[in-house]
Amino acid sequence: MAHDPLAGCRVVGFDLETTGLHKKNHRIIQFAIVGSDHDGSSIHFES
Known part of the structure; x- marks a missing residue:
């Protein structure tokens, strides 16, 4: 099984829509x- 480098971390993505x-x-x-x-x-x- 591969190690997950983000395990136990908060991960956030941001999306912005403009005109x-x-x-x-x-x-x-x-x-x-x-x-x-x-x-x-x-x-x-x-x-």
Whole structure:
């Protein structure tokens, strides 16, 4: 069995959705945070 280097760690990913690439002309329309806590329980938040 392979060793899991992330075992016992909190792992989080972040996603950002925008209407474009220029901050003066575009805006954030949605964001999300997903991952798992050190005990394996799910972490999630989205707007």
